[in-house]
Structure formats: structure tokens, C-alpha cells
Amino acid sequence: SQLLGSLRQENGVSPGGGACKMRWQLSEQLRCLELQGELRRELLQELAEFMRRRAEVELEYSRGLEKLAERFSSRGGRLGSSREHQSFRKEPSLLSPLHCWAVLLQHTRQQSRESAALSEVLAGPLAQRLSHIAEDVGRLVKKAKKTYQAYHMESVNAEAKLREAERQEEKRAGRSVPTTTAAATEAGPLRKSSLKKGGRLVEKRQAKFMEHKLKCTKARNEYLLSLASVNAAVSNYYLHDVLDLMDCCDTGFHLALGQVLRSYTAAESRTQASQVQGLGSLEEAVEALDPPGDKAKVLEVHATIFCPPLRFDYHPHDGDEVAEIRVEMELQDEIVPRAQNIQSRLDRQTIETEEVNKTLKATLQALLEVVASDDGDVLDSFQTSPSTESLKSTSSDPGSRQAGRRRGQQQETETFYLTVGRAGLVGGTRGGLRLFTW
Amino acid sequence: SQLLGSLRQENGVSPGGGACKMRWQLSEQLRCLELQGELRRELLQELAEFMRRRAEVELEYSRGLEKLAERFSSRGGRLGSSREHQSFRKEPSLLSPLHCWAVLLQHTRQQSRESAALSEVLAGPLAQRLSHIAEDVGRLVKKAKKTYQAYHMESVNAEAKLREAERQEEKRAGRSVPTTTAAATEAGPLRKSSLKKGGRLVEKRQAKFMEHKLKCTKARNEYLLSLASVNAAVSNYYLHDVLDLMDCCDTGFHLALGQVLRSYTAAESRTQASQVQGLGSLEEAVEALDPPGDKAKVLEVHATIFCPPLRFDYHPHDGDEVAEIRVEMELQDEIVPRAQNIQSRLDRQTIETEEVNKTLKATLQALLEVVASDDGDVLDSFQTSPSTESLKSTSSDPGSRQAGRRRGQQQETETFYLTVGRAGLVGGTRGGLRLFTW
Numbered sequence: 001s002q003l004l005g006s007l008r009q010e011n012g013v014s015p016g017g018g019a020c021k022m023r024w025q026l027s028e029q030l031r032c033l034e035l036q037g038e039l040r041r042e043l044l045q046e047l048a049e050f051m052r053r054r055a056e057v058e059l060e061y062s063r064g065l066e067k068l069a070e071r072f073s074s075r076g077g078r079l080g081s082s083r084e085h086q087s088f089r090k091e092p093s094l095l096s097p098l099h100c101w102a103v104l105l106q107h108t109r110q111q112s113r114e115s116a117a118l119s120e121v122l123a124g125p126l127a128q129r130l131s132h133i134a135e136d137v138g139r140l141v142k143k144a145k146k147t148y149q150a151y152h153m154e155s156v157n158a159e160a161k162l163r164e165a166e167r168q169e170e171k172r173a174g175r176s177v178p179t180t181t182a183a184a185t186e187a188g189p190l191r192k193s194s195l196k197k198g199g200r201l202v203e204k205r206q207a208k209f210m211e212h213k214l215k216c217t218k219a220r221n222e223y224l225l226s227l228a229s230v231n232a233a234v235s236n237y238y239l240h241d242v243l244d245l246m247d248c249c250d251t252g253f254h255l256a257l258g259q260v261l262r263s264y265t266a267a268e269s270r271t272q273a274s275q276v277q278g279l280g281s282l283e284e285a286v287e288a289l290d291p292p293g294d295k296a297k298v299l300e301v302h303a304t305i306f307c308p309p310l311r312f313d314y315h316p317h318d319g320d321e322v323a324e325i326r327v328e329m330e331l332q333d334e335i336v337p338r339a340q341n342i343q344s345r346l347d348r349q350t351i352e353t354e355e356v357n358k359t360l361k362a363t364l365q366a367l368l369e370v371v372a373s374d375d376g377d378v379l380d381s382f383q384t385s386p387s388t389e390s391l392k393s394t395s396s397d398p399g400s401r402q403a404g405r406r407r408g409q410q411q412e413t414e415t416f417y418l419t420v421g422r423a424g425l426v427g428g429t430r431g432g433l434r435l436f437t438w
Numbered sequence: 439s440q441l442l443g444s445l446r447q448e449n450g451v452s453p454g455g456g457a458c459k460m461r462w463q464l465s466e467q468l469r470c471l472e473l474q475g476e477l478r479r480e481l482l483q484e485l486a487e488f489m490r491r492r493a494e495v496e497l498e499y500s501r502g503l504e505k506l507a508e509r510f511s512s513r514g515g516r517l518g519s520s521r522e523h524q525s526f527r528k529e530p531s532l533l534s535p536l537h538c539w540a541v542l543l544q545h546t547r548q549q550s551r552e553s554a555a556l557s558e559v560l561a562g563p564l565a566q567r568l569s570h571i572a573e574d575v576g577r578l579v580k581k582a583k584k585t586y587q588a589y590h591m592e593s594v595n596a597e598a599k600l601r602e603a604e605r606q607e608e609k610r611a612g613r614s615v616p617t618t619t620a621a622a623t624e625a626g627p628l629r630k631s632s633l634k635k636g637g638r639l640v641e642k643r644q645a646k647f648m649e650h651k652l653k654c655t656k657a658r659n660e661y662l663l664s665l666a667s668v669n670a671a672v673s674n675y676y677l678h679d680v681l682d683l684m685d686c687c688d689t690g691f692h693l694a695l696g697q698v699l700r701s702y703t704a705a706e707s708r709t710q711a712s713q714v715q716g717l718g719s720l721e722e723a724v725e726a727l728d729p730p731g732d733k734a735k736v737l738e739v740h741a742t743i744f745c746p747p748l749r750f751d752y753h754p755h756d757g758d759e760v761a762e763i764r765v766e767m768e769l770q771d772e773i774v775p776r777a778q779n780i781q782s783r784l785d786r787q788t789i790e791t792e793e794v795n796k797t798l799k800a801t802l803q804a805l806l807e808v809v810a811s812d813d814g815d816v817l818d819s820f821q822t823s824p825s826t827e828s829l830k831s832t833s834s835d836p837g838s839r840q841a842g843r844r845r846g847q848q849q850e851t852e853t854f855y856l857t858v859g860r861a862g863l864v865g866g867t868r869g870g871l872r873l874f875t876w
Contacts, residue, residue, distance in 0.1 A: 021747055028743040036532075036736070043532055043539065050510055054546070057502035064495035072488055094474075094481055097695055101481065104699070108492070132845065136809075140852070162750065170755055214768055221763045221773075224752060231749045238746035246733055251802070251852070252809040254729045257535055259810060261542070261724045265717045272717070275710050279703045286699045291692045295684055298474070305466040308676035309459055311669045312600065314662060317608055325659045330652055335659075364689070371574075371690040372697055407570065414578070414689070 037141030048130035055123030062115035107278035172219035475579030486568035493561030500553035610657035
């Protein structure tokens with residue numbers, strides 16, 4: 001019987017044990033659905049809180065950038081108080097650098113505006129939307145709970161019906177079987193005493209047996225039908241209804257969450273796109289850095305300072321009508337060698353100047369390369385090793401030693417350039433002066 | 439003489455006036471160069487200060503984001519203290535939403551790291567670089583000043599030489615002219631008294647005249663040469679040397695400034711690129727939101743709760759070997775109509791279920807559309823009107839009224855969906871139970 005019982009457990013369940021386990025499952029399912037709803041609401045609330053706090057961080061950032069741009073836009077340069085420096089913003093020699101500066105500030109202001117807009121979207125529509133979804137989830141779970149309770153009632157009713165059917169079958173079968181066996185054992189001896197009486201008795205018992213048998217069959221049929229119906233219903237519930245119930249709870253959750261997150265990425269992407277655009281403007285301004293243009297502007301604005309003066313004129317003594325160099329016969333001996341001397345000095349000077357120019361060009365090239373390489377390295381270290389740690393190292397031992405060496409080299413080259421350059425330049429002018437006057 | 443003087447001013451300048459104006463120009467040029475250098479240094483210092491302050495803002499932002507990510511990563515959900523909610527992070531029903539959440543936090547952490555790195559670069563290498571350029575500019579201007587002073591000395595010397603030459607010419611011409619006219623007027627009466635004596639006197643005077651004339655020519659030649667030399671030197675100075683001097687002061691300034699600004703845009707671009715990448719990951723996670731997958735995971739994890747129970751088995755009374763529905767002749771009248779009845783109810787139920795399903799599908803579609811449209815509008819308002827003001831309006835009068843209407847509509851649709859759905863669902867199971875047992 002114990003073996004039979006365990007086999008039974010394997011093949012199927014009795015209404016008592018099965019229904020008991022089902023009731024446990026149903027209540028666990030309810031707990032599970034409710035917990036899921038709660039966790040979902042929790043996740044949504046946490047996301048909403050995240051959005052609000054992210055919005056705060058973004059707003060703070062926006063304000064920081066705005067203050068920064070404001071600080072540097074409002075004053076006319078660092079030493080804005082002194083009279084001379086109020087022209088800072090209009091200094092022609094800084095025309096293209098100042099354009100870069102203006103674009104940089106504008107870019108900063110734009111970043112500030114974008115961050116503020118992002119903040120508004122996060123704290124406003126997105127956080128609100130998440131709260132709405134949380135509400136929706138709560139409501140859906142509440143409604144699903146009602147549906148579940150309907151299921152629960154059905155299961156209790158079905159169990160009762162099944163038990164009743166089982167009880168009925170048990171009762172009928174229990175009554176009909178002993179009756180028929182009794183009828184069979186009684187049939188022998190009774191036949192001997194009175195066939196007629198016995199015939200009536202047999203007929204009566206036969207009728208009673210048939211009646212019981214029919215009732216028994218009906219009860220069994222009812223039991224089997226109930227069993228099939230309950231099994232079909234249970235199977236249907238577990239294979240479809242529970243999943244539908246879960247789907248009901250899910251309705252739109254993933255969709256709505258996805259929409260919110262997509263809005264978030266769209267808002268951030270928009271900010272990024274604007275930043276990229278701003279950086280593009282800044283890059284354009286940097287490309288437009290224009291030393292010759294700035295120099296031309298300086299010369300134009302300070303025309304009185306830089307325009308060449310009128311030529312020094314020949315002012316002959318009253319009555320002297322000669323206004324050109326005269327080579328009298330007597331002066332030839334003196335002037336011709338002097339002219340030859342001047343010519344040869346001029347030739348030497350030309351060669352020297354050419355050489356100086358070559359050296360200058362090479363030195364300038366080297367100097368500019370040092371200037372360019374310095375920043376190239378900053379950029380490289382940033383590009384190849386993005387971590388904060390490795391960036392810090394550029395100001396630590398090996399990096400800074402190297403930078404120091406480079407700066408030393410730069411200043412040496414610069415000094416050489418300016419010394420040779422000055423000699424060359426002054427040589428040019430002084431040479432011109434000397435050529436004739438000494 | 440006044441007219442002559444003004445004409446002279448137009449055609450050229452006298453050494454006195456011209457040199458005076460030149461000296462003024464040279465000192466103004468020096469002032470101009472020095473001022474330019476100062477303004478450049480000022481601009482560079484201001485840029486450096488901007489970079490440092492921008493770095494502070496960025497660092498603050500980075501810290502805010504880090505704290506934010508930390509706050510939401512560390513605790514196991516909002517109500518982390520309660521035991522039940524510690525499973526929050528592992529809840530299978532939230533598998534794909536939690537993945538989104540994790541990616542969002544990771545993205546935030548990455549943004550924090552990027553901002554920190556940007557901050558490091560701005561405050562470190564870039565600000566330092568700008569200081570170096572400012573130093574370079576200062577040094578270059580100092581050296582250019584020395585060059586200028588050399589020019590100034592040259593100009594003073596040249597002026598002195600010119601004046602000397604002019605003075606000499608004036609002296610010689612002044613002395614030779616009256617001498618020759620005196621010789622001419624004296625020649626007449628002297629010829630009468632003594633030709634020989636007069637001849638010697640004439641010869642002597644002739645020689646003296648020639649000597650004076652030669653000296654005069656030499657002085658004039660010297661004057662003209664000095665004039666040509668000074669004019670050439672001045673022209674050379676104004677047309678080339680001043681520009682070279684300005685170039686010397688400019689050496690590498692635009693280049694270095696451009697490099698710094700390029701480093702800045704590169705650093706920011708890198709941050710942007712990383713952000714875009716992070717947003718890409720977030721978008722992928724959103725795309726991977728997987729309701730069926732999450733449901734399957736729930737069923738898998740809670741297998742004991744959701745696995746269908748074993749079938750309810752037929753437990754016949756001891757000895758009853760029949761285990762199927764028997765239709766005895768006597769039961770046919772009862773069972774056949776009942777079967778027909780069941781069949782027709784089944785047909786009706788099937789039709790009803792199909793209709794309910796159609797309605798459900800349409801309602802679900804409408805519900806999901808409402809859910810989707812809500813966020814679509816948030817996004818639209820963000821996309822088309824980026825200003826903070828217009829974003830605010832989504833939470834103000836017309837926007838919020840519309841949103842309220844939409845939410846009302848959503849809840850109506852939802853209620854209808856769940857009511858019809860519940861009726862349909864429960865109808866399905868209950869119908870199944872009823873079909874056989876009632």
C-alpha cells in the first residue's frame with residue numbers, strides 16, 4: 001500500500017494532495033506576481049530618483065559652466081580695471097586668437113544651455129514618466145490580483161466538485177459491489193427452495209443490481225468527466241492562463257521603460273551632437289588663426305606709427321643748383337676705389353645675408369617644431385592612455401623631466417634665433433647705413 | 439619761404455623734423471610691441487585661468503556623477519535594508535531592465551571618469567602649456583625690445599651722421615660761393631694794375647676756388663650719399679625690419695595657441711566619443727529589453743511554483759476495473775443530449791473566445807500605442823524645441839492637460855483590456871470546468 005501510494009504519487013495525485021499543492025502554488029504565484037510588481041515599482045522609482053539626481057548634477061554643471069562663461073565674458077580682460085587694458089577685447093594683434101577665445105566662451109555657454117536642457121528633461125518629463133509607469137505597474141498588479149482571486153475561487157470550487165464526484169463514485173461503487181457479490185452467492189441456495197419465488201427475488205435483485213450498476217456507472221462517468229475537466233482546466237491554467245496573467249502584469253512595462261530610456265539616450269545624444277557642433281566651430285576658429293592677417297590689422301590700425309616716413313629730401317644751399325653726385329676729374333682717384341670698395345662690401349653682405357637667412361629659416365623651423373611637439377605629446381598622452389592615473393604621470397617624474405629638457409632646448413633655439421636674427425636684421429639696416437657713410 | 443617750407447614738407451622732410459617724427463614713431467612702435475606682448479600674455483593667462491576653472495567645474499561634475507553612480511550601485515535597491523528586497527539585483531523578472539539599469543550606471547561612471555580625465559588635462563598640461571607660452575611671449579618681447587634698442591641707436595647715429603653731412607655741405611657751400619663771386623668781381627680792376635701779379639693772384643685764387651669747389655662737391659656728394667643711405671635704411675626698416683621684428687615677437691604664438699586649443703578640442707572630442715559609445719551601449723541594452731526572455735527566466739527560477747502539477751489520477755474503488763466512460767443502453771437517452779449540449783456550448787465558447795481575442799488584441803494595441811505615444815511626445819518636444827523655456831512648457835498648462843487626458847485614456851483602455859481579458863481568461867478556464875461539471 002505504501003509502495004502503491006508512492007507509485008500513485010509518481011503517476012498522478014490524489015485530489016487531496018494535488019489540490020493542496022495547487023493551493024500552495026497559487027498563493028506562491030500570487031506572492032511572486034506581487035513581489036515582481038513591487039520590485040518593478042521599486043526599480044522605476046529608483047530610476048526616477050536617479051533621473052532627478054542626475055538632473056541636479058547636470059544643473060549644477062550647467063550653472064558652473066554658465067558662471068565660468070559669464071566670468072570671462074563680462075570683464076574686459078583680467079586686469080579690466082586699468083584703463084589701458086580696456087582695449088583688450090579689440091586689440092587688433094589678437095584678432096584671430098580673440099575670435100578663438102570668443103568661440104570657446106560661446107561653446108561653453110552652449111554646453112551650459114545643453115546641460116540645463118538635459119537637466120530639465122531628466123527632472124521633468126522623464127522622472128514624471130517613470131512615476132506614471134510605476135503607478136501603471138501598481139494598478140496592473142492590483143487588477144491581476146483580482147483576476148488571480150477569481151482563479152483561486154474557481155480552483156476551490158473545482159476541487160469541491162471533484163471531491164464530491166469522487167465521494168459519489170466511492171459511495172456508489174462501495175454500495176453496488178457488495179450487493180452484486182451478495183446476489184451472486186445468494187443465487188445458488190435460493191434457486192433450490194422456490195424457483196418462482198426465487199425468480200421474483202432474482203428479478204427484484206437483478207433490477208436492484210442493474211439500478212446500482214447504472215448509478216455506479218453514472219457516478220464513475222461523472223467522476224471521470226470531472227477528472228478530465230479538472231485536468232484540462234488545470235493544464236490550461238498552468239500552460240496558458242498563468243502566462244497570460246503575467247503578460248497582463250507586464251503590459252507595456254518593457255515598452256514604457258524602453259521608451260523612457262530611449263528618451264534619455266536621445267536627450268543625451270542631442271547634447272553630444274550639440275557639443276560636437278560646438279567643438280567644430282572651435283576647430284574652425286583655430287584653423288582661422290591668422291598671423292599675417294593679425295599683423296596686417298595691427299599695421300592698419302596703427303598706421304601713423306608704422307607708415308614709412310617721407311624721404312629725407314636734399315636741401316641744397318641757396319644758389320647751389322647741383323643736386324646729384326658729381327665726379328670731377330680730381331675726385332676720380334678717390335671715388336672709384338671707394339665705389340669698388342662699396343661694391344665688394346655689398347657682395348659680401350649679400351652672401352652673408354643669404355647665409356643668415358638660411359640659418360634663420362632652419363632655426364625657426366626647429367623652434368616651431370619644438371613648440372608644436374610639446375603639445376603633440378600632451379595630446380598623445382591623452383589619446384593613448386585615457387586613464388586619470390596615466391595623465392597625472394605627465395606632470396610627474398619622467399614626463400616633467402622630459403618636458404623640462406624640451407623647454408630648455410626651445411629657449412636655446414629661441415635665443416639663437418633671435419640673436420642671429422637680430423644680428424641679421426640690424427646687420428641689414430646697419431649694413432645699409434654703413435655701406436655709404438663709413 | 440613759408441610756402442617753400444610747406445612744399446618741402448610735402449615732398450620730403452628735413453633731417454630735423456623727419457628724425458623727430460621717426461623717433462616718435464620708433465618709441466610708439468616699441469610701446470605697441472610691448473603692449474601687444476602684454477595683451478598676449480594677458481590673453482594666455484586668462485585662457486590658462488579659464489582652463490583651470492573649467493577643470494574645477496569638470497571635476498565637480500565628475501564627482502557628482504561618481505557619487506550618483508556610487509549611490510545607486512552600492513545599495514541593493516531603494517529599500518535595501520529590508521530582507522526581501524536584497525534580491526532586487528537578481529530578480530529574474532527584471533533581468534533585461536536591470537541590465538539596462540546596470541549599463542546606465544556604468545555609462546554614468548564612464549562619464550565621470552571622462553570628465554575627471556578632461557579636468558586633469560585642462561588643469562594640468564593645458565594650463566601649464568599656456569603659462570609656458572605666456573613666458574615665451576614675455577621673453578620674446580624682451581629680446582625684441584633689445585633689438586629695437588639697437589635700431590634706436592642706429593637711428594640716432596644715422597641722424598647724427600646725416601646732420602654732420604648736411605652741416606658740412608652747408609659750411610663748404612657757404613664758404614665756396616662767396617669766395618668765387620668775390621674772385622670774379624675782384625678780377626676786373628686787378629687785371630689793369632699788374633697782369634703778372636694779377637695772373638699769380640688769379641692763379642692763386644683760381645686754385646683756391648677749385649679747392650673750395652672740390653671740397654664743396656665732396657661735401658655735396660657726401661651729403662647726397664648719406665641722404666640716399668639714410669633713405670634706403672629707413673625704407674628698409676619700415677618695409678622689412680619692423681615686420682620682421684613683429685614676426686620675431688609672434689614667433690610660434692599662433693602656432694602654440696592653436697596647438698593648445700586643438701588639444702582642448704581633442705580632449706573634449708574624446709570625451710564626446712566616449713559618451714557616444716556609452717550611449718550606444720545603453721541603446722543596445724534597451725534594444726535587448728526582452729519580455730518573453732524575462733518571463734521564461736521567472737518560470738525557470740520559480741519552477742516549483744509555476745510547473746504544472748501532475749494530473750489528477752483516476753482512483754477506482756477496489757475491484758472496479760472499469761476506468762473509462764461507459765455508455766449503457768439505459769444511459770444513452772441521458773448522455774447523448776448532454777454530449778450534444780456540451781458540443782454546442784463548446785462551439786459557442788470557441789466563437790466567443792475568438793471574438794474576445796480579437797477585441798483583446800485591438801485593445802492591447804491601442805494601450806501600447808498610448809504608452810508609446812506618451813514618451814514620443816516628450817522626445818518630440820525635446821527634439822524640436824531645445825530651449826529650456828519650451829521644455830518647461832511640457833509640464834505647464836496645455837502640455838500637462840494633454841498629458842492628463844492621455845493618461846486618462848490609457849487607464850480606461852487598460853481597465854477595459856483587463857476586464858475583458860480577465861473575463862476572457864477566467865471564462866476560458868471556468869468555461870472548461872463548467873463545460874463538463876455543470
